Each structure stands twice: as structure tokens, then as C-alpha cells.
Amino acid sequence: MTAAPLAPPASAAQADAPSVVVLDHGSGNVRSVVRALEAAGARVDLTADREKALAADGLVVPGVGAFAATMAQILAVGGDRIIERRLAGGRPVLGICVGLQVMFEAGTEHGTRADGLAQWPGEVTALQAAIVPHMGWNTVEAPAGSRLLAGIEEERFYFVHSYGVRSWDFEPLPPMPAPLVTWAEHGGDRFIAAVENGALTAAQFHPEKSGQAGARLLENWLGTLRRPVSAS
Template identity: 70%
Template sequence: MPDVVVLDYGSGNVRSVVRAVERAGASVTLTADFDTALAADGLVVPGVGAYAACMAGLRAIKGERIIGRRLAGGRPVLGICVGMQILFAGGVEHGVETDGCDEWPGLVTRLEADVVPHMGWNTVEAPTGTRLFAGAEDERFYFVHSYAARSWDLVTNDRTAAPLVTWSEHGGDRFVAAVENGPLWATQFHPEKSGDAGAKLLRNWVETLA
């Protein structure tokens, strides 16, 4: 049974994430401890609320260093919702730009749709070869967000496998719904709130940790 840490940096209700990852077949610890998070087989970075507040909480526990060091060693990280958004270079809320973890280039910005937030069930466009969505490519997932990465700016060379990017759409605005990039995977939606489809997704991730 793989050992997973859900990073506890003050981001909203994380208990549902802990329970969902446990049901997916992992032994889960909720902690902010640097060494424990670094050593785990897998790390989940949840996120609820404002981008700037999440980054402040993350920096307070040196969470950006935990993420960076894990990825440098090829150790898996899964970001969820704002926990995905903070992986980009920055986020813009109410005209204020906040630096992110800069694992991927690009900014997280407000959705350009008539109805915001985007709240509820939606389909995704998963790419060929996806491991994250294997067996759940045609399912619906639960979204709650007003901001997203609305472009994918990472350029890879021929020596590096290109990330698999999953897209979704709300009110005519297309945005990144998930990314599979080596050891770094992330979802804009909440798999822990997405019923059987989300459970399948989390099982797919946990199985890569074995």
C-alpha cells in the first residue's frame, strides 16, 4: 500500500481528499511536515479559495520547496483545483498578480464566461495515451472555480516527452482541466467530489505509486 501525504497548508476542507485517497488504496497522512512530505511515495496538493492565500499558506510551510525537490527527484505530485493553479508561474485575481510555483509557464486568469463561477458537472477532452483518465475518458467531473489556466504555454524539445493536457469548456471559454507531466499530475476539478469517475481517477494515480 503506497504512502501518500496530503499537504496540510491551511487550504479549506482537506478531509474529503484524505478519505478519497484512502479509498483509492493508499495509506494517507495529513501533515505539513517537510521531511514526511518529501519522503512519501506520493504527495497531494489540495487547494480551495484564493490563489494568493493558497500561495501564502504554501510558502509558510516551504511547500513550494517540497514540490520542487520531489519533482527534481522524479517523485509523484498530484495537484487539485487551486493546488493545480499554483503550479503555474502566477495567478491574477482582482488585478493583482501573485507568483506561483512556476513549474509550468503561464498565468491563471478569470474565466471569460457569462456565468462565473463554473460550478457543477462537466465533461473533459482527454488526450490519447492518458493514464490519469484511463477507464473514465467519457465521464463527467465536478468543478468549482472562477479562474483557470486558459492556455498551455510549455514548449518541450524532442528529447522530452510532451505533457498530456486535458481540456474542458465553460460558457464558450476553453481551459486546462488536467495535466500529466512526468511525475507532476494535476486536475482543475475535484476528483474527491466526482463520485465513481473521480474515484477511478484517484485509483489510476495511486496505482502509479506502487
């Protein structure tokens, strides 16, 4: 009887997995993000270490709570420079929830305006709906060709927010392709639910709280990362 081939050691499989740093800037709920990325197949490190964040295949920028507070936390650990450096080199970054919002020029909450990272034009403002926060499951309007939402265009995702970006005025410079923008609606107010713009991707909803749809989204994003080539 021919013996069945041995499975590769777990350590070898792990070595081939994409490496991801979740930026540890003091935001809450990061452990669930780490667990979701690990379940999706990534090797994950929760850290604010600059060299590790620059070297990883992917960087995730989480965020919950207020725009200004999240920006202050990111700046305190040098996250703005890490993000800028990665994007300048075409290295993937994924923002989640307020991690999407801070990629825009500014956010205004309770009458206070704070500068964002200005990767995209636009301002985060209060949702104009009768009931806020927008909390719970919602569908999204995915653009044609979305890699992030491939296979899950009709699924529901979990949102928790009272503010959002309600217009898109980005003009790409040729030959750069136009960003892909996903929209959602709450109480008759439309807002940006996700953006795919080269190396920079972000989602207003929480993939780590979105069940199988969120798991598939993280797998889709991980599939866009450069992975180590195994020795033959």
C-alpha cells in the first residue's frame, strides 16, 4: 500500500501566509480584528513598531469612537508617517470604520473640526437620518469590478456609526484608474461604505463583526497582498 503524502508542517503553511500588522494606536476592539484576520489566513502582529508596520505585506488601521480622538492616537504613534510611507511604495493599507474616515481631509463632530490624513478629499459629517447611530446590518451598493466585495456584493455588513462621508469628489490623474466607491444608505442618507484606491482600501462597516460576509471580504483583501514565494 502506498503511504499517503504527508501534509506540510503547520509552520511551513504559516510562513507562506501573508503578514499583516494591525496598527496598535489605542483603538478599542482590535483583538476581534486580529482574530478575524488570523481566521482569514494571515499572520498577524498587533503593534505600532514602525519597522514591522513598514515590512508587513499589509497594514490594517482600525478605529472606533470619535474622529479627532482617533486622529490624535494615530499621530501619537507616528501612524500618519507609516501610512504615507507604505502608500508611497504601493504597499497595501486597509482602514476599518473610523480608519476609513481618517483617510479623508477632515471630520466635524459636535461642532469641532479636526484634520484627517487627506489621502482623499472630503469631510466626515453627521448622518442626516432620523435615527442615529446607524447600528446593525445593511446592504451596500458595490461597484462593478470590486475585488474587495467579489462574491459578496449582495450580502449584508455590520455598521456602527453616526458620521460618514456623504460625497465623493476625487478626480484621478491619468493614467491612474478611478477609485472604486461602494455606497450604503441609512434613513434616506447615502454615505460611502468602502473605497478601493490602488494600495489604499477602507470600509466604514466592520468586517470582523460581519460574519461570513466579513470573513470573505478579509480573504479577498488578503488575496491582493504580496505573499512570500516558497522555496522549491
